[in-house]
Amino acid sequence: MKGANWHKLTKTRLSFTVIILLIAIFIICAWERNPLITSFGLSSDQFKSIPKDFANLQESVPGSKLPSKVPDDTSEAPDIDPNEWTNESEDDEVRENDPEECNYAKGKWVPDARRPFYSGSECKRWLSEMWACRLMQRPDFSFEKFRWQPQNCQMPSFTGPRFLKRMQHKTLAFVGDSLGRQQFQSMMCMITGGKPAPQVQDVGWEFGLVKARGAVRPDGWAYRFPRTNTTVLFYWSASLCELQPLLNGSDPKPVSYALHLDRPVTFLKKYLDRFHVLVLNTGHHWNRGKFQGNHWELHAYGKPVGDSKLSDLSNAKNLTLHSIVSWLNSQIVKNPNLKVFLRTLSPRHFVNGDWNTGGSCDNTVPLRGGSEVSLEKSSDPVVQQAVNGSLVRLLDITALSQLRDECHISKYSKSSNGVHDCLHWCLPGVPDTWNEILFARI
Template identity: 65%
Template sequence: MWACRLTQRTKFSYEGFRWQPQNCEMPDFERSAFLRRMKDKTLAFVGDSLGRQQFQSLMCMASGGEESPEVQDVGRKYGLVKARGALRPDGWAYRFPKTNTTILYYWSASLCDLEPLNITDPATNFAMHLDRPAAFLRRYLSRFDVLVLNTGHHWNRGKLRANRWVMHVKGKPNNDRKLAVIGNAKNFAVRSVIKWLNSQLPKHPRLKAFFRTISPRHFSHGDWNSGGSCDNTAPLSRGTEVSQDASSDSAVESAVKGTGLKILDITALSELRDEGHISRYSIKGTEGVNDCLHWCLPGIPDTWNELLFAQL
């Protein structure tokens, strides 16, 4: 669904650029080297659909973009099976048997624990526990060697209403006016999950944990549902360098400071790549609909994985 070469798009120059950090050499991503580094290890992405894109990108990079019949679907070991009536499972897990490397993704758009308020009612609301990490994280953390978290784009009133999420703190509906502000609630949840994960690191000394900064949107002249678009196809029209030291995602940067988590900072470098979005070139090609949030693959998320591999 993200393969822009299967759409009506005609310009693919965005595929030909690589990031070069100053004063250090970023290693080329070689799948054999990656799989050797990840021998007998499990790498987990937990987050929203941009986390899913990073997972899909890494699966393509690790398999060389080719069908690999030997790669095993091990989703069942992590409870990742399609529920009756669902469009897709809550995630996927695949094992590369030659090196016993598992790469998985779990959909948790807010990273918060979600609990149905009335389990017998299909239309029930969900308690969104801002101070409690997703149950999947608590259950399977001991199996992970590398964990990459992200959240951000679902923190708006429309998404909360559509998902029937009701903010809870300390097991009760939130009545703190400050936390009722969506941005404050998001930052509180991010700090909560980082604080929890940091407390778990001594029990899992081999675990390397990353929090990925937010992936930028490039809608102009409106939003996704009000005629917004991103028609630029010229690479680096916004500039060629990131010169700032601080992260453009200050909330994540401050939350990981002083903890055992590392920041995977992709915001500023992705900000310069507005030509790499799906734009209007989706597989379905719905008239008047632009996707200036998700990225073409191969594309910008590959860079995120190159940075991740370099840090590993």
């Protein structure tokens, strides 16, 4: 009898133990599947350390401490795969700002050890060697470690995935001179993080951007990010005007070209309906040397300008800007989703002469002339006046770029032959900031 009771008791205890075990397993499984558990843990982002170079950022602006030289270390450039979607959300605080309410041209340069966005020695597919100062003999790269901070508004954080998400199924077109080409190359490096990105497709042929027989290069480039169907392109047009060959009798080669001041370049008229964001620039080719070298002859309203007021190149440029803005304004009315920006002049920093008369730009100390822009009006009044009252937006970069005289290629170009380049910028560099502002505005 005792044995039977003992076995019965043992069996009861065993059953009770199994039940408790099953209940415990059920609770654990339910706990692991419950998303609320994540609210009690700390994300890895909360443990991110301060960038290792931040302690070395000294003497950046008057009153701070940034050495004129920082370690030749580009490991902080983000490794962005533009085709890898993340769950990055837009910066709520930043997106609440109305881009048209913020004066992005007014603010200051501040040190930022997280810069640059990409490595100047690695962005080889997109960046021309002649602008990649990391591939030159320049010994100092402290100029790469700054960002622009607008005075009364936030600058949205640029990342490749964020840009592509905002530009999904859209085309961004840069049309202008070599400074426009620099901005285009900067944008490609920023989107891809400077990586080769073999998945990005060359679609230049869709826009007639193919290298002609005997040409050094095509008239531009176009690339598409297939995951988001985002296209970024550049078309070279130093004047933004229509060029028409002027023939001499039966000679098939043009002796010169009519530069029609009142007509936009043919490329714009042909492809504008395919663009969603357009950035234009012109300025540095409006001089007699360039006109003579390019064999350009001024025309307006269907005839040569002769000895009229338009023979003065400043007046000619002014007519061009107003004519193009007027035409674009009429196109935006038809397509209100089109955003057009006219970029202000990129400043030159030649001292003691021009590029061909011994001019130089030897400074390598960041922000030696100051770090802040407090002007309410643009430093390029010609472009400002051209867009006033129109739907074309001003991309004002002149004053903030004027403070960065240490960022030019200077004497370090491999093929300089002693001539300083105080017009084009080292990349990474100032054009990256132009693109940050553009990103904030689109």
